[in-house]
Amino acid sequence: MPLVQRRRHGIEDEIGLQLAAPDDGWRRRPDMDPHATSGYRAAIVARARFIEDLVAEQAGRGVGQYVILGAGLDTFAQRRPEISSRLRVFEVDQPGPQAWKRQRLIELGFGVPEWLRLVPVDFEAGGDWWERLAAAGFDSGQPAVVVSTGVTMYLTKDANAATLRQIAGLAPPASTLAMTFLLPTELLDDADRPGLQAAERGARAAATPFISFYTPDEMLALAREVGFKDAQHVSGTVLAERYFAESSRGRGCPAPSHTTGHAGPHPAVCQAVW
Numbered sequence: 001m002p003l004v005q006r007r008r009h010g011i012e013d014e015i016g017l018q019l020a021a022p023d024d025g026w027r028r029r030p031d032m033d034p035h036a037t038s039g040y041r042a043a044i045v046a047r048a049r050f051i052e053d054l055v056a057e058q059a060g061r062g063v064g065q066y067v068i069l070g071a072g073l074d075t076f077a078q079r080r081p082e083i084s085s086r087l088r089v090f091e092v093d094q095p096g097p098q099a100w101k102r103q104r105l106i107e108l109g110f111g112v113p114e115w116l117r118l119v120p121v122d123f124e125a126g127g128d129w130w131e132r133l134a135a136a137g138f139d140s141g142q143p144a145v146v147v148s149t150g151v152t153m154y155l156t157k158d159a160n161a162a163t164l165r166q167i168a169g170l171a172p173p174a175s176t177l178a179m180t181f182l183l184p185t186e187l188l189d190d191a192d193r194p195g196l197q198a199a200e201r202g203a204r205a206a207a208t209p210f211i212s213f214y215t216p217d218e219m220l221a222l223a224r225e226v227g228f229k230d231a232q233h234v235s236g237t238v239l240a241e242r243y244f245a246e247s248s249r250g251r252g253c254p255a256p257s258h259t260t261g262h263a264g265p266h267p268a269v270c271q272a273v274w
């Protein structure tokens, strides 16, 4: 038995903070309150870990393409080069934020390696983002993992449906899509509601309000309607048990005060069969 056991975290990401470089007072922001937002933040950690496990598993099976829709400050490419450099990683995001991220990656010395493709797209613009992906080197004959986390709430339901339809119609056989969505407020646990409301206020103040919410049944129905043959919902509770059960027994990473994760974005995993 080691004398000192290193604390294990659901996910460790210090590069995201370097990229964002927030003002000194960021910890005092209401949407960063460690208690009120613990459930919401736990859900974000769990979704990120879920996606990383999925990508590692798929890469282990020989899947060579990873598409991150609404990548934002995703740092998988920088944090997990042992996996990401064996893949072709496509980060899809709005042109402005993506240009800013490119600049930050260069300023911090990470650069943009050949296997990392930054693809500027606005999902609300109605254009054919799949063509842009192909122009950036996506091979529509090879399987891919496609993920979209923390994005559906910012888009109209029409734009979300169009994005899903495009993926279902065009993604190569044996590909997997994992995307998250927000539950309507009335389906949240009482304990989680204040955290989500703080996050909502933060999003509104940043002029990027949450506008789309889904029940799990609604999301699964949409996935099947647009053409996914097999769609599953992975609830926040399942994720909490998977990633935080150890800490809630007093070991490993510090437990959030409530780990149900209901407030957070819920992954719907659509194992697409074409």
Ligand SMILES: C[S@@+](CC[C@H](N)C(=O)[O-])C[C@H]1O[C@@H](n2cnc3c(N)ncnc32)[C@H](O)[C@@H]1O
Pocket (backbone or CB within 6 Å): 069, 070, 071, 072, 073, 074, 092, 093, 094, 097, 121, 122, 123, 124, 125, 148, 149, 150, 151, 154, 155
């Ligand atoms: C909260 S961030 C999520 C980032 C990351 N996927 C994660 O899980 O943490 C939302 C991302 O969606 C992107 N986004 C929002 N509206 C978009 C649109 N109309 N077209 C493309 N990307 C959009 C934003 O630029 C941002 O990077």
